Amino acid sequence: MSRNGFTLWFTGLSGAGKTTLARLVEKELKQRGHKVEVLDGDIIRTNLSKGLGFSKEDRDTNIRRIGFVCDLLARNGVVAIAAAISPYREIRDEVRGGSSAPFVEAYVECPLEVLVERDVKGLYKKALAGEIKNFTGVDDPYEAPGSPEVLVHSAAESPDASAMQIIARLVEMELVELELAELAQQTGDEEEDEEEVRARLKALGYV
């Protein structure tokens, strides 16, 4: 299989685990022979989008730029992974619509209560105290995706489990090749179920 590029777009609140997951998925895909580039929102704001603020307009511009670069990479065979809050559904959908390569939206869901409590970067405390304005989830909106290709719950799952779930979905979408070990696991699973399924159906007279 030739390794084709695609865009894997992480969205979610600040601190939900987008960068962590982006890096885990990057590592896994590189091991599988993919070319991978991560466009991290925090880093992009120090170069490509330097000078942009957090107004709706500036946020939209930032996302459009990241989306543009992702697509440039993806259509040249690179897996472009974006990790940015990207709070507005409309702009995410616009980026998706403008992509010439496959676009996979991964929603990293985490309850705000948990993020406020965790507050890894200390930003929620500041935002709640009014020291930071336009903070997504506090005094700026976040529009969750309606049906993302992947949905992970970072409050409930380990990062490794979420990352594997994302890989599994990419395999399912035929963007990433199934590894032999996974294939064995998958058929093993189904065979394991099959005997029980057959017995249950037999008990009701369907087999």
Next chain:
Amino acid sequence: MGLFDRFKTKPGAKRAVVIGLDGTPCTLARRFIQDGTMPRFAELVSRGVLLQMDTSIPDISSVAWTSFMTGANPGRHGIYGFLDLQPNSYKIYFPNSKHIRSETLWAAVGKAGRRSVVINVPSTYPAQPLNGALIAGFVAVDLNKATYPRDLVPELTRRGYRIDVDARKVQESHDALMADILETLERRIETLLWLYDTQDWDLFAGVITETDRLQHFFMDAMGGEHHKYHSAFKDFYGRVDRFIGEIASRLSGETMILMSDHGFTTIERQVYLNTWLVDHGFLRLKDNAKSVEDIAPGSLAFALDPGRIYLNVKGKFPDGIVDKADAAKILAEIKQGLSEIAVNGASVAQRIYDRDELFSGACVESAPDLCVQPIYGYDLKGAVNKTQLMDREVFTGMHTQDDATCFITTTAGEIRDGKPHITDIAPTVLAAMGLDQPTGMDGRSLIHR
């Protein structure tokens, strides 16, 4: 607005509740409303419209519930039975949620940013991610794979949630099976109400499958008061009624639909279509055949449960011998022959459908060539190890296609004309929630807009 309120459901957003009673016939529901067995349902029905509904053909749960959840015919969603054959092979496989080719109702709800909680709907295993939560129903095996998100599993386990009745208990005794049915119903109801009360949802869809299990083994109990399990049968429905009352008392402006996926009637005889095909020279089987996997060369046709007939077409099956040009003639012969299977002068086949009468869509190539719909009392089976054409088994109930239940909390004037079909439920739910019906659903909303 509070800090977290933006994540909660918007006030005024229209919500919907679907309660499924697997296999409850509309005629039986009406009887229990009239004789006082289900007083709470009777009260609820006085605030809405109770209708008899047609279900899918074949009228078994995997096909019917998939038609419910997709609003589509099997030609689109691709599920024709509990078992099917792998492409270009006689090897049986058991279709699961991964094989459904149409979008589900909850996917459409999720696309609109609304949240669904889906519990025990058959044919949803393994659980697929959605905007919301889902616990898969029959034939789910492993609770971990049946539950999304998985963090619900520990609490489900703690509560002793059961995926299904163990119908194998009947080998022990009917008492043991009845006890298992009642216990599973209790656990089911407890979990349904717990998730109803604690989850955030716009669409709640919860199914009770114990009704179907009861009726497979105890349908004859409704024949007369002398029957050993007559009062147990009615007590069971009394418990279901109290559950309906619990849901009804919680409604606050939601549209509620109470439905079944097919009806039920008592069995006179099982009819083994493959035995008929063998006897009439259409099918050859290897010695000691256990399933259609043991088909022998030289066969023109075979049957899969319940009334699915497939031509052994050249190029489609490994030992296929039927030329496309001869297909119509052979099908006509089979139709004629099957329609002559009679009991007391009446044909067992109420109607025999051609593929194109029932199915259309991307999955039509894997559809059966004929579907035989029996009269009440004669359950069509795909077993191959029977020497007689008809027999009695342990089962006393069989499914019916034209007597499913459909109740909606609305006024008669708001219901459109025409008998409801199970594919109409998903469009009705979307309409009730103020959402557009996506393309790809064959049904249409039962409510005037």
